[in-house]
Amino acid sequence: MTAIAAELTPRRRTWSSFRRNPLGMASAAVLLLMLLIAIFAPLIAPFPEGYGPDTSQPPSAAHWFGTDDIGQDVFAQVVWGTRVSMAVGASASVLAIGIGLLIGVSAAYFRRLDTPLGVLVDLSLSLPVLPLMILVAALAGPSVRTLAVVIALFSWPEVARVVRSQALAIVPMPFVSAAKVVGGSSWWIVRKHLLPGVVPVVGVSVVLTTSRAVLSEAGLSFLGLGDPNSWSWGTILHKAQQSGALASAWWTTLFPSLAILLLVLSTTLLSVAYNDARNHRSDT
Amino acid sequence: MRFIGLRLARGLLTLWFAVTVTFFLVRLLPGDPVLAVADPNMTEELRRKLLADFGLDKPLAAQYVDYLGQLLHGNLGMSFRQSVPVTTVLMERLPWTLILTGSAMVVTIALGIPLGVLAATRAKGWLDRVIQLTGVTAQSLFVPSVGIFLMYVLGVWLGWFPIGGAVDLDATGIAATVSMVHHLVLPCLSLVLIQLGGYVLTMRTTLIEALGEDYVSLARAKGVRPGTVVWKHALRNALLPTTTIAGLQLGTLVGGAVLTETIYAYPGIGRAIYEAVGQLDFPVLQGAFVLLAAAVVVANLITDVAYGILDPRVRTT
Amino acid sequence: MSEPPALEIRGLHVTFTVQGREIPAVRGVDLTIERGQTLALLGESGSGKSVTAKAVMGLLDQPNARVRCESARLGGRDLLAMDAEQLRALRGSAMTLVFQDALSALNPVLSIGDQIGELFRVHRGLSRKEARARSIEMLDLVGIPAAAKRIDDYPHQFSGGMRQRILVAMAVALEPDLIIADEPTTALDVTVQAQILELIDRLRRELGTAVLLITHDLGVAAEVSDRIAVMYAGRIVERGEVGELYERPAHPYTEALLAAVPDLDSPASELRAIPGAPPSPAEVPPGCSFAPRCARASEVCGRTRPPLTVLRAGSDRYVACHHAEEMLDGALT
Amino acid sequence: MALSPDAAPTRTSEQESEPVLRAVNLHKTYRGGLLSRGGAVRAVSGVDLDLYPGETLGIVGESGCGKSTLARMLVGLERPDEGEVTFRGRPFFTRGGVPRDIRRRVQMVFQDPLTSLNPRMTVHDIVAEPLRVHRLAPNSRAMRERVAELLTLVGLSPDRMSRFPHEFSGGQRQRIGIARALATEPDVIVCDEPVSALDMSVQAQVVNLFAELQRTLGVALVFIAHDLAVVRHVSHRVGVMYLGRMAELGTAAEVYSAPAHPYTMALLSAAPVPKLALRGRKRIMLAGDPPSPVAPPPGCRFHTRCWKATDRCGQVEPAFEEVDGHFAACHYAERPA
Amino acid sequence: PSVPGQSGSPSAQQAAPASADRLTIGTTADVVNYNPLVGNSRTDSWVTSLMYPHLMQMDEAGKRTPYLATEWSYAEDGKSATVKLRDDMKWSDGKPVTADDVVFAITAVQKEQFGVVAGLITALDKAEAVSPTEVRFTLTRPDGTFLDNVGFWLPIVPKHVFEKAPSVQKFANDKDWVSAGPFKLTKVERGQRYIMERVDDFGPGKPTVKEVVFRVFPDVNTEVLALRNGEIDLIGNVLPPATAAELKNDPKVKLQQIPSLGWAHLQYNTKRKPLDDVRVRQALAHAVDYEAIRNIALKGFAKSSNSSVLTPTLPDWTDPTSKEYAFDPEQSKKLLAEAGQTGLKLGMIYDQADPNIARWAPMVRDSAKKAGITIELQGLERNTYLDKTAKRDFDIYAGSWAIMDNPPANLGLAFKTGGFINYAQVEDPKLDALIDKAQRALTVDEARGPIQEAARIIHDQVYDNVLYVETFNIAYSAKWTGFKPMPSELLSILNPLSLASAKPAG
Numbered sequence A: 001m002t003a004i005a006a007e008l009t010p011r012r013r014t015w016s017s018f019r020r021n022p023l024g025m026a027s028a029a030v031l032l033l034m035l036l037i038a039i040f041a042p043l044i045a046p047f048p049e050g051y052g053p054d055t056s057q058p059p060s061a062a063h064w065f066g067t068d069d070i071g072q073d074v075f076a077q078v079v080w081g082t083r084v085s086m087a088v089g090a091s092a093s094v095l096a097i098g099i100g101l102l103i104g105v106s107a108a109y110f111r112r113l114d115t116p117l118g119v120l121v122d123l124s125l126s127l128p129v130l131p132l133m134i135l136v137a138a139l140a141g142p143s144v145r146t147l148a149v150v151i152a153l154f155s156w157p158e159v160a161r162v163v164r165s166q167a168l169a170i171v172p173m174p175f176v177s178a179a180k181v182v183g184g185s186s187w188w189i190v191r192k193h194l195l196p197g198v199v200p201v202v203g204v205s206v207v208l209t210t211s212r213a214v215l216s217e218a219g220l221s222f223l224g225l226g227d228p229n230s231w232s233w234g235t236i237l238h239k240a241q242q243s244g245a246l247a248s249a250w251w252t253t254l255f256p257s258l259a260i261l262l263l264v265l266s267t268t269l270l271s272v273a274y275n276d277a278r279n280h281r282s283d284t
Numbered sequence B: 001m002r003f004i005g006l007r008l009a010r011g012l013l014t015l016w017f018a019v020t021v022t023f024f025l026v027r028l029l030p031g032d033p034v035l036a037v038a039d040p041n042m043t044e045e046l047r048r049k050l051l052a053d054f055g056l057d058k059p060l061a062a063q064y065v066d067y068l069g070q071l072l073h074g075n076l077g078m079s080f081r082q083s084v085p086v087t088t089v090l091m092e093r094l095p096w097t098l099i100l101t102g103s104a105m106v107v108t109i110a111l112g113i114p115l116g117v118l119a120a121t122r123a124k125g126w127l128d129r130v131i132q133l134t135g136v137t138a139q140s141l142f143v144p145s146v147g148i149f150l151m152y153v154l155g156v157w158l159g160w161f162p163i164g165g166a167v168d169l170d171a172t173g174i175a176a177t178v179s180m181v182h183h184l185v186l187p188c189l190s191l192v193l194i195q196l197g198g199y200v201l202t203m204r205t206t207l208i209e210a211l212g213e214d215y216v217s218l219a220r221a222k223g224v225r226p227g228t229v230v231w232k233h234a235l236r237n238a239l240l241p242t243t244t245i246a247g248l249q250l251g252t253l254v255g256g257a258v259l260t261e262t263i264y265a266y267p268g269i270g271r272a273i274y275e276a277v278g279q280l281d282f283p284v285l286q287g288a289f290v291l292l293a294a295a296v297v298v299a300n301l302i303t304d305v306a307y308g309i310l311d312p313r314v315r316t317t
Numbered sequence C: 001m002s003e004p005p006a007l008e009i010r011g012l013h014v015t016f017t018v019q020g021r022e023i024p025a026v027r028g029v030d031l032t033i034e035r036g037q038t039l040a041l042l043g044e045s046g047s048g049k050s051v052t053a054k055a056v057m058g059l060l061d062q063p064n065a066r067v068r069c070e071s072a073r074l075g076g077r078d079l080l081a082m083d084a085e086q087l088r089a090l091r092g093s094a095m096t097l098v099f100q101d102a103l104s105a106l107n108p109v110l111s112i113g114d115q116i117g118e119l120f121r122v123h124r125g126l127s128r129k130e131a132r133a134r135s136i137e138m139l140d141l142v143g144i145p146a147a148a149k150r151i152d153d154y155p156h157q158f159s160g161g162m163r164q165r166i167l168v169a170m171a172v173a174l175e176p177d178l179i180i181a182d183e184p185t186t187a188l189d190v191t192v193q194a195q196i197l198e199l200i201d202r203l204r205r206e207l208g209t210a211v212l213l214i215t216h217d218l219g220v221a222a223e224v225s226d227r228i229a230v231m232y233a234g235r236i237v238e239r240g241e242v243g244e245l246y247e248r249p250a251h252p253y254t255e256a257l258l259a260a261v262p263d264l265d266s267p268a269s270e271l272r273a274i275p276g277a278p279p280s281p282a283e284v285p286p287g288c289s290f291a292p293r294c295a296r297a298s299e300v301c302g303r304t305r306p307p308l309t310v311l312r313a314g315s316d317r318y319v320a321c322h323h324a325e326e327m328l329d330g331a332l333t
Numbered sequence D: 001m002a003l004s005p006d007a008a009p010t011r012t013s014e015q016e017s018e019p020v021l022r023a024v025n026l027h028k029t030y031r032g033g034l035l036s037r038g039g040a041v042r043a044v045s046g047v048d049l050d051l052y053p054g055e056t057l058g059i060v061g062e063s064g065c066g067k068s069t070l071a072r073m074l075v076g077l078e079r080p081d082e083g084e085v086t087f088r089g090r091p092f093f094t095r096g097g098v099p100r101d102i103r104r105r106v107q108m109v110f111q112d113p114l115t116s117l118n119p120r121m122t123v124h125d126i127v128a129e130p131l132r133v134h135r136l137a138p139n140s141r142a143m144r145e146r147v148a149e150l151l152t153l154v155g156l157s158p159d160r161m162s163r164f165p166h167e168f169s170g171g172q173r174q175r176i177g178i179a180r181a182l183a184t185e186p187d188v189i190v191c192d193e194p195v196s197a198l199d200m201s202v203q204a205q206v207v208n209l210f211a212e213l214q215r216t217l218g219v220a221l222v223f224i225a226h227d228l229a230v231v232r233h234v235s236h237r238v239g240v241m242y243l244g245r246m247a248e249l250g251t252a253a254e255v256y257s258a259p260a261h262p263y264t265m266a267l268l269s270a271a272p273v274p275k276l277a278l279r280g281r282k283r284i285m286l287a288g289d290p291p292s293p294v295a296p297p298p299g300c301r302f303h304t305r306c307w308k309a310t311d312r313c314g315q316v317e318p319a320f321e322e323v324d325g326h327f328a329a330c331h332y333a334e335r336p337a
Numbered sequence E: 001p002s003v004p005g006q007s008g009s010p011s012a013q014q015a016a017p018a019s020a021d022r023l024t025i026g027t028t029a030d031v032v033n034y035n036p037l038v039g040n041s042r043t044d045s046w047v048t049s050l051m052y053p054h055l056m057q058m059d060e061a062g063k064r065t066p067y068l069a070t071e072w073s074y075a076e077d078g079k080s081a082t083v084k085l086r087d088d089m090k091w092s093d094g095k096p097v098t099a100d101d102v103v104f105a106i107t108a109v110q111k112e113q114f115g116v117v118a119g120l121i122t123a124l125d126k127a128e129a130v131s132p133t134e135v136r137f138t139l140t141r142p143d144g145t146f147l148d149n150v151g152f153w154l155p156i157v158p159k160h161v162f163e164k165a166p167s168v169q170k171f172a173n174d175k176d177w178v179s180a181g182p183f184k185l186t187k188v189e190r191g192q193r194y195i196m197e198r199v200d201d202f203g204p205g206k207p208t209v210k211e212v213v214f215r216v217f218p219d220v221n222t223e224v225l226a227l228r229n230g231e232i233d234l235i236g237n238v239l240p241p242a243t244a245a246e247l248k249n250d251p252k253v254k255l256q257q258i259p260s261l262g263w264a265h266l267q268y269n270t271k272r273k274p275l276d277d278v279r280v281r282q283a284l285a286h287a288v289d290y291e292a293i294r295n296i297a298l299k300g301f302a303k304s305s306n307s308s309v310l311t312p313t314l315p316d317w318t319d320p321t322s323k324e325y326a327f328d329p330e331q332s333k334k335l336l337a338e339a340g341q342t343g344l345k346l347g348m349i350y351d352q353a354d355p356n357i358a359r360w361a362p363m364v365r366d367s368a369k370k371a372g373i374t375i376e377l378q379g380l381e382r383n384t385y386l387d388k389t390a391k392r393d394f395d396i397y398a399g400s401w402a403i404m405d406n407p408p409a410n411l412g413l414a415f416k417t418g419g420f421i422n423y424a425q426v427e428d429p430k431l432d433a434l435i436d437k438a439q440r441a442l443t444v445d446e447a448r449g450p451i452q453e454a455a456r457i458i459h460d461q462v463y464d465n466v467l468y469v470e471t472f473n474i475a476y477s478a479k480w481t482g483f484k485p486m487p488s489e490l491l492s493i494l495n496p497l498s499l500a501s502a503k504p505a506g
């Protein structure tokens, strides 16, 4: 194997194997598209506000995704919802990964911290999301930021677990010992060796946490704990449900549901494809 | 033995921690439990009396000590709102939740493992792609959307399944069981859908990894039949991560599935918690959390034991 | 010898496809091992030794490997004419493989008794109980003390040497015609190594099994083998009876290899390393693969690949070098 | 790298009498973790050794006898349970860990050349790591130059320094590890099986490199290996370990030609030699498996497998006795008359 | 409706005609408290009001009608009141319902001070049973609202059961119910259903339906699906306007429209600057598009109350001269300029779980924007919302009152200084005096003058900004008929007398 590995760096190898996976590429394209939609939302559709005479219209040329029960354009809602949903997803996962990285690596490297941190992780996994969400929302007001923080608070334990298990595999590696022998401090080793080492796993984690965050955001908004001043896909669904039009005005639920599905699906597929690409054993 | 003792100690620590955190958390919730119970139009005296009745007039620390004391006696207190013991409130819901989440878990595992194996043994073939894609798609579904879709299509249009509820009123004996299953199908299906992907994908990944191991080559070199190679040699090694997922899930079983129970009007504990939050029924909430934490701790223990059964290297005796 | 050789392989090619590129790992290998003989396969890391072994065992059926062979006969049976099921029936009974890394080759979650017994159950159709009894015998045979007690233990409960012996036990359990041992002792220290080699050798003597021993260690090869084949970049470059080959290597690579070994008797001298690195299997030069590192390389070496030819008619020495004759002459003088 | 044959290592008599590294009565026991079944592993129990400037001390012994553990203690990666390691008379293990300047002076070369190099770092970063940690280079230019110098020193072309370790061959990787060890200009380098993962021909390259470095830089080496021939080739003195203890220690010539301890004899006899003449020679086959380090046998640790063992061996632990600078721990050591 | 013993496929159920055996009602929450004196949730009352009679019911115009009481009146001086009871009501254990029970219930509330009623009987001195069918209330001051309040709100409980509890208020009453309504509770499956059986000798007449089953659903959406699927016959909850609009065309479903007794409104915190300035409040009132809210958010299922707190539901009280504030952003801007306000920025709290308000809250924000006012929505979780309201911690409060059945009493609570639901924190002596006067009046005719005067002040001062009075839609299966509608979601067609008279159609 060595002779071949020598020809391509693992990164390039991963990339070239990734490139040949149509699902992975399609997912990446969809994500990119959604990102663009999120960034350029103001150019695509005006912010959905106000009310109009065309209430509960099915999709038409004027309103691609139809209108809701107060006459707002569902397409515009979905477009702007992309922004919030992706922002919450991304920021929650960044936060969760930050905390998870720190805790996971510490637990793996500082043996003494392992047990207390393990208890902390167990605890966090057994904590109920909903009351905490209500609590934070009440103390800080239901805003996109609050949502992100709360979701992050519930996602980090999983990241921490993954990171810890990966870091545990790195800690006994001779190159860590080598760094110690040349005089590197613990902080140095954590920074220069452990963190870069767990980054690839975290890459997958980011994607998965993001998709879970998107679903959580939708769920919380659906339960009425979202930010009323911005549009997210969960908010659209929540409003559709509140208006009692879930089943009849199918367009008010279908499109946001599809958007959620598409985003979560493509992020998940992306991580699967990335994982596959990284696993050179299953190369064909 | 020592290992079990340590695990147990750690479990108790986790439990205590959870009880403490949730105790204070619950009491930080905005709103006034007294308001949620009695008419807001009450006199100050009544208010004080109610607070005293609920034990909310003492300082937090004293309330906490009281609670711990009661908890040690297995007493979870009385529901503010319903004036019945918390245990009663929870035990009414727990069986339903366990039926729903438990059956979903069993079905998921029973489907997920074979599908994962199928995908892994045909890695990168079309069947693998189909299984993967289905799993991932199902996993990405948003519960309320699926719920409404399923209820509308299978319930209202086709009339195959009832809308909401857990069992028919008149059914007794076998008919009751049939009706229970009948009501279970849709909520269970949507839970299975969203969980299946996790199992399939994990199973697939770990099995592919295991199939590349030397001991699999050795089994083949020994002339073992291909099926036996997969199911006997590779699968058991690949089951550990799946066990981890299942263990994690096991711990959340008693917590119910708020969204699913809500959508399908299933009388589970998840909804009870959701309602108790709305009613600021501290004792019920607190009791539910103790139950959740205990379940997580027990599930961890079970997972460890399962690890030991699956992997002799972990065995402790 | 009227009997057919235990193993006879002609023109074995193995090509891997990695990312759309073809990697010919083995390119035309001929191997013949007589019954009761040991052939040691030497060669640099990555020269294709393990791949050859796996190809012979029929284990290379992953989608990215392509195996071609002109003829393959195992004790007279034509391996190429068999279907997958027939081949499977031969594996483990008529030909067996001893893996290099004993810890990863034993299934960690199955007991030793289960893993050995499986052979008897699959190939001999024995019952669970009978298979168990035979497994205990096998453990005894390879010198595991208190075999009956340890039969239900798991691999991690054995020491490295014991695990390796368990692998050997599996390889010899059904008295195969051929044992392929792929670096069976590299992970072990010399005392245990000696025990394992002794064991394989004893079984060869007693059962008349043919052994293909793959090794890095020239010392090991010298001690146990009858004949030696030296591989370089996917081909056999020299083959012959062990004594002759060690005394008078006819290929510069063989010579260099022998020279690089430190000598217990004359520690003072500098070790002689082979300059340069072996060619990547994907891009082997057109001529002799060793030419870029060879001190004797001449212009012809870079152009035409020397075929593996018999050195002297009637002898058993084969070599693939344009300068073989010079080498031998040089050695003589 | 032209090296005349006569420059081969033979320990000169005008050696400095002050050892650069000294280990006294080192003990190390690994206690089982939560999941481990058995008891504590007594990896090293009571090893003394001195390393003099400019010499190579070879250490051999079977797998699991505690060689790596000893090596790790000698470089301060592992704190001994008992005993002390001193560098030029200064203790290694202080309350605040190993003093930084001692860390600088004592370096290690690891067994597996690939895993001891962080696959995510370039060769430059790997070799520069000690320079960064000890702030030995004023700026990045100086650092590059120093790295280039080090790479040249070990025979690697400096223009490949921005590549990753996996792009190098085994021998080259091992050289990178050596370059890293040399970066701080150490006085001692402990090499834990630096060649056992390498091909014969690559092994030859690395062994030659060590010899030359020692000659030009004068570092003291501890050279751990299980290949007896290689150890013989590089060492001035050789120690033989068995089950956490030193069984024999003496000059290479003496240990190889006149082993005093039965274990050494068995080891030497078992080593395969690519000489047909020696084929079928009488090997000393040791009975049974090595005892478990969890419960080492009482008395002489080797007595369970020793053909010379008597009752005394099972009861009394032999002292590590010196005769003319040749130590052996055996009641029946074969000493030249 | 499913027939006992036949729990087959739902489609079979759909085909079958309704039988009088069972009426299934969809509700959205479990019964939290079976003690009617304590329980205060709407969904609880649906069940408990079938078990515990009230003295009076209400007709579609909000007027009190007899139930347990047959007659009632005040003494001349207004310092006492008498109520005559019917003599044919029995508790389910066979004991008759008597004046003692009424006295017990009101005295318990008076003594232990709990529930809605406690705040409504502050004028009560004592209650006594004159005869088994007559109760006399002695009052400390004349209070024309007393009988209406007690009659409508006070559930009558069996003394012989409730008196055994040390504290009536803490009596859970969660099993072995002794009740006196048209149906008695026989079986409870929490989270799923409540089964009630017909009471054959129900005083006002034997109910047609043998069994009433309440089934618990998470929300109206599912209830609608179940109704369409034939699994339930009646949805207790009010339909969201959009659903009602859609169900209108469903032949299998009938809609019953009933007026609300309350109204939806915005209240401005008059203790906060600049909302203490009436011009700012008026500017805000001009910045709401009332028409649009009624037509779009409520799909036309709402009536204007002409910005008056005297809604058209109670025609006895309404003031025909009241005019609705016009949606006029220019006027708003002018008023704001007069008040010296620029860039006005306010927060508006509301209960995110209330579907109607959640829908029009953004409309309020968006129309205010046209007048240059920024309103930031604070859609809150229910308890947070209640907490903030109780603490008067808001700029603008958006909400609705469910039942304002008696203007003199209700306006007192809502607008008198220190009034318990005086969210706007109005302190207006003139208003206080007018309301007091109306409360003392013993007849509507006497009270109407001062109340209309008070309502005009509330209108002009924008102490309350009434948006609309909702027209509730109650859906039931076309297989049923004979319901007696009453105003408000609390009564709708889900009240004892209505269910007692319900029968299968055709």
Ligand SMILES: Nc1ncnc2c1ncn2[C@@H]1O[C@H](COP(=O)(O)OP(=O)(O)OP(=O)(O)O)[C@@H](O)[C@H]1O
Binding pocket: A001, A002, A003, A004, C016, C017, C018, C023, C025, C043, C044, C045, C046, C047, C048, C049, C050, C051, C052, C064, C281
């Ligand atoms: N599954 C595979 N896919 C692609 N290439 C492979 C595969 N297996 C082996 N190779 C390549 O085939 C060549 C020969 O490998 P092989 O394992 O036979 O070497 P070897 O002689 O056994 O070396 P070593 O002494 O290190 O074990 C190597 O270049 C290796 O990279």
Ligand SMILES: Nc1ncnc2c1ncn2[C@@H]1O[C@H](COP(=O)(O)OP(=O)(O)OP(=O)(O)O)[C@@H](O)[C@H]1O
Binding pocket: D030, D031, D041, D042, D043, D061, D062, D063, D064, D065, D066, D067, D068, D069, D070, D226, D293
């Ligand atoms: N971190 C550790 N925890 C527990 N036991 C250990 C640890 N490291 C080593 N050991 C044990 O200590 C003993 C000595 O190990 P060490 O690695 O020093 O042996 P070695 O002589 O280097 O062997 P090898 O030649 O195989 O490298 C062994 O029994 C080993 O299992």
Ligand SMILES: [Mg+2]
Binding pocket: C049, C050, C051, C182
């Ligand atoms: Mg190999």
Ligand SMILES: [Mg+2]
Binding pocket: D067, D068, D069, D192, D193
């Ligand atoms: Mg070692």
